[in-house]
Amino acid sequence: MGKEIKCKGGHSASAETLQEIKDNLESEEEIFLLSNMFKALSDPTRLNIIYILSKSELCVHDISSILEMSQSSISHHLRVLRDTRLVKFRKDGKLVIYSIDDEHVLNLFKEGRDHIKHR
Secondary structure (H helix, E strand, O other): OOOEEEOOOOOEEEHHHHHHHHHOOOOHHHHHHHHHHHHHHOOHHHHHHHHHHHHOOEOHHHHHHHHOOOHHHHHHHHHHHHHOOOEEEEEEOOEEEEEEOOHHHHHHHHHHHHHHHOO
């Protein structure tokens, strides 16, 4: 059995367990990208946009009407969400239509909502 490392509270973990955890940490790049994604999701307006786009593909005008915000402000938030690949867009002539990038984004939203409701 390997050497145990004891915490002040008496809990202990083996040196092998600690090394295995350390060896399997995500790369700095993956952690950075994950951090940026959570930063993008940390804004209430962007979470509202995610929710809205989970219901329907929409243009900036429609989103700004629902949230009663300027199109410029909505465009800024959409750019942050696009940059973190949380939403995507397609062009329909001159119109730009936004949607959730994929099912993972919706799952993140649902899991977060479920977590805060779980008490």
